Amino acid sequence: NAGVMQNPRHLVRRRGQEARLRCSPMKGHSHVYWYRQLPEEGLKFMVYLQKENIIDESGMPKERFSAEFPKEGPSILRIQQVVRGDSAAYFCASSLGTGGMSIYIQYFGAGTRLSVL
Amino acid sequence: SQQGEEDPQALSIQEGENATMNCSYKTSINNLQWYRQNSGRGLVHLILIRSNEREKHSGRLRVTLDTSKKSSSLLITASRAADTASYFCAMTTDSWGKLQFGAGTQVVVTP
Numbered sequence: 727n728a729g730v731m732q733n734p735r736h737l738v739r740r741r742g743q744e745a746r747l748r749c750s751p752m753k754g755h756s757h758v759y760w761y762r763q764l765p766e767e768g769l770k771f772m773v774y775l776q777k778e779n780i781i782d783e784s785g786m787p788k789e790r791f792s793a794e795f796p797k798e799g800p801s802i803l804r805i806q807q808v809v810r811g812d813s814a815a816y817f818c819a820s821s822l823g824t825g826g827m828s829i830y831i832q833y834f835g836a837g838t839r840l841s842v843l
Numbered sequence: 844s845q846q847g848e849e850d851p852q853a854l855s856i857q858e859g860e861n862a863t864m865n866c867s868y869k870t871s872i873n874n875l876q877w878y879r880q881n882s883g884r885g886l887v888h889l890i891l892i893r894s895n896e897r898e899k900h901s902g903r904l905r906v907t908l909d910t911s912k913k914s915s916s917l918l919i920t921a922s923r924a925a926d927t928a929s930y931f932c933a934m935t936t937d938s939w940g941k942l943q944f945g946a947g948t949q950v951v952v953t954p
Contacts, residue, residue, distance in 0.1 A: 730885070759941060768931055768944035769886070782939050817885055821940060827891060830874055830940045834885035
């Protein structure tokens with residue numbers, strides 16, 4: 727009964743490199759959300775995806791960031807040409823997507839902590 | 844800017860005492876949730892209150908919602924050391940379910 731799985735837990739990149747963050751939602755969940763958390767702050771919404779579709783990317787920076795949730799496999803958050811300001815914890819959450827209030831309850835992974843040197 | 848603001852930013856209490864934290868928000872909401880985050884971990888859902896509800900209980904948790912004041916409170920009764928964590932309110936304003944978080948309240952419960 728695995729929960730939301732994120733990997734890696736920690737990722738170190740040098741400026742200009744690419745970062746790939748993976749998220750496998752809970753079994754049976756078809757809705758995935760990505761959030762970013764800076765130290766001592768709350769989480770900020772980035773993007774909401776369903777299988778093969780980006781539903782809402784209003785929180786994603788326009789450049790260097792992209793996300794996908796393919797038919798098979800985990801959701802991927804990709805950051806190209808990372809800069810120091812990208813250092814943060816990135817959390818993935820999933821929800822059931824149907825059935826009344828259950829669509830609003832999200833289950834979070836443990837996060838990926840990205841450090842850009 | 845954040846949708847929600849929480850007060851206080853930090854709270855230190857002794858075991859057995861009650862902990863109360865407040866959340867104010869800016870726009871109309873569909874529902875409001877409270878989540879807990881232990882240090883270095885992901886968030887855990889605690890309770891959801893709909894916009895047409897005023898109060899909800901779950902175990903030692905009590906949540907109130909005042910939509911006229913755009914505010915909510917979370918009360919933890921008879922606190923335990925294991926309640927030490929950061930607590931976040933999160934609002935849903937659309938049908939997609941994306942959450943807009945407050946900055947959180949850090950609660951420390953000392954034995």
